Amino acid sequence: MIPLSWLLALSAVVFTIGVVGVLVRRNALVIFMSVELMLNAANLTFVAFANHMKSLDGQIFVFFVMTVAAAEVAIGLAIIVHLFRLRETVFVDEIHLLKG
Amino acid sequence: MIPLFLGFAALLVATSLLVILHKNPVTSALFLVLAFCSLAGIYLLLHAEFLGMVQIVVYAGAIMVLFLFVIMYLNLQHDVETGVQIAVRRGIGWLAGAAVLLTGATLFGVPAGGGSGWALGPANAVDPAAGAGNVRAIGRELYSRYLFPFELTSVLLLVAMVGVIVIARGGARRGGARRGGPPPAAGPADPPEDR
Amino acid sequence: MAELWSNPAVQTLTWALVKVLIILHAMLGAVSYLIYAERKICGHIQARTGPNRVGPFGLLQPVADVVKLLFKEEFIPAKANKVVFHIAPILAVFPAIVTFSVIPMGPPPTFVVTDINVGLLLFLAMSSLGVYALTLGGWASNNKYALLGGLRSSAQMISYELAMGLSTIPVLLQAGTMSLVGLVERQAGWYPVGDTGLWLPNWGIFHWFLVLPFVIFLITAFAETNRAPFDLPEAEGELVAGFHTEYSSMKWALFFLGEYMNMLVISAIAITLFLGGWHGPGLFLGTDGWWSPGPPWMGLVWFLAKLAAFMFFFIWVRWTFPRLRYDQLMAFGWKVLLPASIVNVLIAGVWIYLRGPRP
Numbered sequence: 001m002i003p004l005s006w007l008l009a010l011s012a013v014v015f016t017i018g019v020v021g022v023l024v025r026r027n028a029l030v031i032f033m034s035v036e037l038m039l040n041a042a043n044l045t046f047v048a049f050a051n052h053m054k055s056l057d058g059q060i061f062v063f064f065v066m067t068v069a070a071a072e073v074a075i076g077l078a079i080i081v082h083l084f085r086l087r088e089t090v091f092v093d094e095i096h097l098l099k100g
Numbered sequence: 101m102i103p104l105f106l107g108f109a110a111l112l113v114a115t116s117l118l119v120i121l122h123k124n125p126v127t128s129a130l131f132l133v134l135a136f137c138s139l140a141g142i143y144l145l146l147h148a149e150f151l152g153m154v155q156i157v158v159y160a161g162a163i164m165v166l167f168l169f170v171i172m173y174l175n176l177q178h179d180v181e182t183g184v185q186i187a188v189r190r191g192i193g194w195l196a197g198a199a200v201l202l203t204g205a206t207l208f209g210v211p212a213g214g215g216s217g218w219a220l221g222p223a224n225a226v227d228p229a230a231g232a233g234n235v236r237a238i239g240r241e242l243y244s245r246y247l248f249p250f251e252l253t254s255v256l257l258l259v260a261m262v263g264v265i266v267i268a269r270g271g272a273r274r275g276g277a278r279r280g281g282p283p284p285a286a287g288p289a290d291p292p293e294d295r
Numbered sequence: 296m297a298e299l300w301s302n303p304a305v306q307t308l309t310w311a312l313v314k315v316l317i318i319l320h321a322m323l324g325a326v327s328y329l330i331y332a333e334r335k336i337c338g339h340i341q342a343r344t345g346p347n348r349v350g351p352f353g354l355l356q357p358v359a360d361v362v363k364l365l366f367k368e369e370f371i372p373a374k375a376n377k378v379v380f381h382i383a384p385i386l387a388v389f390p391a392i393v394t395f396s397v398i399p400m401g402p403p404p405t406f407v408v409t410d411i412n413v414g415l416l417l418f419l420a421m422s423s424l425g426v427y428a429l430t431l432g433g434w435a436s437n438n439k440y441a442l443l444g445g446l447r448s449s450a451q452m453i454s455y456e457l458a459m460g461l462s463t464i465p466v467l468l469q470a471g472t473m474s475l476v477g478l479v480e481r482q483a484g485w486y487p488v489g490d491t492g493l494w495l496p497n498w499g500i501f502h503w504f505l506v507l508p509f510v511i512f513l514i515t516a517f518a519e520t521n522r523a524p525f526d527l528p529e530a531e532g533e534l535v536a537g538f539h540t541e542y543s544s545m546k547w548a549l550f551f552l553g554e555y556m557n558m559l560v561i562s563a564i565a566i567t568l569f570l571g572g573w574h575g576p577g578l579f580l581g582t583d584g585w586w587s588p589g590p591p592w593m594g595l596v597w598f599l600a601k602l603a604a605f606m607f608f609f610i611w612v613r614w615t616f617p618r619l620r621y622d623q624l625m626a627f628g629w630k631v632l633l634p635a636s637i638v639n640v641l642i643a644g645v646w647i648y649l650r651g652p653r654p
Contacts, residue, residue: 002105002145010109010142012204014116016197021120023193026186027179029125029171033132036163037116040139051146056241059148063242066158067253071260073163077170078267084174091179126434130379133427153416161423165430165453172434172446235413235473 007048015041028080028090032073039069105145111138123178125171129164136160150235314408318395326555327357333610340614367544372437375541379435384546387428387553390421391560398563399476401573401594407476414475415467418564419460422519426452428553429521429528436541447621448521448528454628455518455525461636462511465504465643466568475564479572483588499569504643509569511636516561518628520554523613527621562605566598573598 014037021034043062050058080090087095115135119128136159143152242250299305331346335353338345346353371380396408397417403410411417426449433445467473470481485494495501500509518525542550566572575597577589588594619627 002102006105006109007142007146010112012201013113016201016204017113017116017120019200020193020197023196024190025120025179027125027176029167029176030120030128030179033119033128033167036132036159037119037135040136040159044139044142047143047146047148047151050148056237059151059238060241060246062148062151063154063238064246064249064253066154067257070158070163071257073166074260074264075267077166078264081170081174082267082270090174090176126376126379130431149411149413150416153413153420156420157416157423161420161426162453165423165426165449168427168430168434169446169449172430172442 002051004048004052008045011041011044011048014038014044026091026093028083028092031092032076032080036069036073039065101145105142108138108141108145111135112142125176125179126168129167129171132167133160133164136164147234150238311408315396318408319392322392322395322556322559323552325559326552327361329555329559329606330360330551331357332606333613336607336610337614340611361548364544364548369544369546370541372541375437376435379431381546383428383432383435384542384549384553386431387425387550388556390425391553391556394418394421394560395563397475398560398567399479399572400563400598402591403476405591406573406595410474410476412472412474412477415463415473415478415564415568418475418560419456419463422456422459422557422561423453425519425553425557426456428550432542432550438541441541444528451521451525451528451621451624451628452519454625455515455632458511458628458632458636459515459519461633461640462508462515463568464636464640465508466499468640468643468647469499469502469505475567479567479574482571482574496571496574498571498574504639504646505569507635508639508643509565511632511639512565512569514632515628516565517609517612518624520557520561520609522554522558522609524616524619525624526613527618527624558606558609559602562602562609563598565605566601570601575600 018034018037018041021037022031025031025034043065046058046062046065048058050056050062083095084090087097089095112135115131115138118131119135122128122131136155140152140155140160143149143155331353334356335345346356349355349359371377394417397411397414399407399410401407429445429448429452431445433441433443433448436442466478470478472478472481482497482499484497486497487494499505517523521528573594574588575593576586577593578585580589580593
């Protein structure tokens, strides 16, 4: 039986790594990958609680989170590809045309 | 059980760190695939077999393939990240991350499950570890209690598909530009259309 | 040592390891002789004998091939990404071998390495992971043709994966379990067809609503393993050699091995789902007539016989049909196979609901 606090700590660490990735990297695709890391950390929390509380609700939630993540990745990547066609770059620092 | 969990957890943390630290986006994507696979291993340890396999099929097998496609299509090379501005931004990023981690640590400092002050809502008393029925139990829940969200997600996926096609094709339609293809050949009769 | 052995977990683990080693060696041997069989059969289809110089009837040809490949020089292109270049061939072989650990080759528990209750999902997961070998192999070579071949190949594989997964759903509806051992056990025995007095074996394809899924699964199996008529991505003569242009010696051999292992695995899954797995008449060794099941090892014999038949079918189709063009291939996958599988699920679901539960 894996202690719940260990699982939550692992989830927190992975979530933090995702946050740092979003803040530190300039490549839009790597930022997107860090967002996926954050989503997976949340999934891990859900499954950990499902296991701890002997309930299946957590696993159903993870099912829905995965579906939404898949849809989000598809649209996000389409936007990035379109952006690349217009601006020739995926570095978020250089996409600042709306800046005052 | 515990050593397996520690192994998977160490792999997960190591590969996640390498995802955000590596300069080449393809290598980051590959490390993320490894992270997802180790997460699937942890799900298997937590008696969530269906989710573990679906994690590999959906995340590692479809989403990351899509990422790799886009990275290769855009022909991205190493990220070049030099300059004082970027170093300052990076420093602030790590500090913010440390702040998030500390917040989490103080919240978890109180042992979960005993006087933690959180209100855990009413749970559905279906034991995920009960016998060889994980898929059956999930199916039963999914189609009875969670039927409405299930149908909504199918509409969501349809909207996403239509949205992707509209966004990805949007620019080429305007201006009447020819969409790819060779210029019309000046040779003899074209081969018959094969449909 | 004795007290270590008395722990049941240690026993299961040791037996599993022994079975894994046997399967690994058997697969490697089978794949080398599959290559020989392919060349022989291809030769006879083309009205010539295949290799017949090395050893009697050319039976030592695979040995000669392996020795040659081991001694060839390994080229690594100048600007290739070395790590990924080395890993890609390994990724071609690894998913196929992992899937073999859950396939029942005979009556359990002797002839299965392990039985998990999501065995079919494991197969789908491993075939999703198999896409990476081609994509990364093509990209790591730093070569236009290889990259094009790799991307085309992976696009083809992920398109046909959908139809393949959906075509296995009517089988799950009929059997009610995802475990491969459970699926085979549900195909035991015979069932009466309505009032006609005809008794059919309980195998997958003898149920009318599983015939079309079987055909769809077979077609997607060809597409998943990049075998003709779906082998444009690695077509010799069209794209140089597609994604494995820059690979030489053992790395190329590993890609080749991976392709044949994928063929073996997908055939094994098709047999498990649709053709009754290890079930077969016991012939003279049955207790109750020629149709009753024989001793357990006959299960293995029947499984291997069906596997051999499937391999022959794969090789036969390759040398008979012309290649599909890439756009024809993609249109077929998305516009024909995917709607057909979805309609199948509908029909199977309605029929099973109307028929009621079967004991």
